[in-house]
Amino acid sequence: MEPQRKRLNRRGLLGAAGGVAALGAVGAGATALARGSDGTEPAPPPATTVPFHGPHQAGIATPAPSRTVLLALDVNDDVDADRLAAVMRLLSDDAARLTRGEAALADADPELAAEPALLTVTFGFGPGLLDRLGLPVPGGAGHLPAFTVDRLEDAWSGGDLLIQVCGEGDLAVSHAVRMLVKDSRSFATVRWTQRGFRQAPAGGGTPRNVLGQIDGTSNPDPGSPGGGAAVWFGEDAGALAGGTVMVVRRMRTDLDRWDRLDEVGKDRVIGRRIADGAPLTGEHEDDPVDLEAREDSGLLVVPTNAHVRRAIDAGETILRRSYNYDEGPGPNGAPDTGLVFIAYQADLGQFTAIQERLAEADLLNDYAVPIGSAVFVLPPGCDEDGWIGQEVFA
């Protein structure tokens, strides 16, 4: 700091008040320069973009930001594979530009693209669409069986083309949705839209859902060999290797009923403590669940029909990346809230095995009811010269 003091003294001789104001700026500049010459650069600003291009589509294994909008489109009957290829090129170009903070071509509000705030856009194709076009459906990604707990509504189910938009910026997400829908109107109609939110704990870690549960514990790491095998299509999927199957289940929660449970009751429904997400047999969230542990009375610590026991018993691994929804209370104050449950897996059978176990018996079924269901094949990512779906339609 010695040079700075000298400079202060020298400039101080000027004496004028205006000179003092200017000194502040000079001093700050000198400090910054000194820091640079020490080789200790100031910390770079946090990333605001998620790369669109890569071996996998963004928005699957990338960290889940606080907002999502899922769009399911119905592709018009007269649209063939060539035309879908053309529009997927166009939509991929929109997504690539918007996610890096550039306006899309023909963007009527280009300023809204300037701050992407970790925007991602992910595309998937309904198995019904692939069937209709005579295209192979990989990864056992057919249709889900009907589960006994299902109370499915058409308004939240099915769809030919999925567009998943995620981000930290409501305006950026809204603008991207607007742009992508505008560019879809010539070949498709909007079947449903689901908006979701999630809130990362200030200190990091697994977020809570609208039931208050810590939701998403023991997710696989898709970057690890084992986790990757659970999530991504393997070499047997040919050109689609690196893609995945996405399941979207809209689960309406009965918060009024849930409120009537005390904390111990809620803990027993899940098999984990609401307070910290630790299994009833452990101390920490990441502790393994001991399904054999018994109370002194001989009763199982994790109840027979606790959610976590039923899920673990299936012996399958899926990547969960769920959001919450809240459409506001009805006139009588009853909430319209729930989960936009989202899971990605290499084979639909992984999800089906778990869901069948849960449908048979899961204490949580009294509090969360599936009202929407959809499956999509998500192709792998593409490089800068490619487009999403090029392996499917080209």
Next chain:
Amino acid sequence: MRKTDTTTPSFPVRAAAAAAALLGAGLLAACGGEDPETDRAAEAAGPAAASVTVADAWVRATEEGMSAVFAVLENGSGTEARLVAAESDLAAIELHEVVEAEGAMVMQEVPEGFTVPAEGSHELAPGGDHLMLMGLSAPIVAGDEVTVTLAFEDGSELEFTAVAKDFEGGDEEYEPGRDGEM
């Protein structure tokens, strides 16, 4: 993805050069723009088509009638490039600007063409300069790729593709009044 590599034309070079010579000669004669000075400068710097690149090209989707192509023309050379004509299999193309006339924004043809300044760019955008497609022979559907050939004053030609997008903006009136001839 939409950037067109303009230094290597996608059609055979010999054919392109021949076409360019023909088209260029005709255009130059018609425009009365034959200027030995300009020709020498262009020769020294290489053809305009080799220096200009086309980025972010798109065309407005439409069922029939007229449409417009928009793009950013970038000139990497030290010599300005003058775009004097454009053509497409799909429609006749005019070079248009948008001006204010009696309180309204109207389009009109620009007989002198567009100048892409040396080491600079020229934007073709809704509400501004654009390539006007007249009398489309087929509908343009979102996602279609329309091939356009640009002709520069020095006789060189540049082909690029513009992707079709649905777009409602830039709704100016067209007044083919001022000058329909080159």
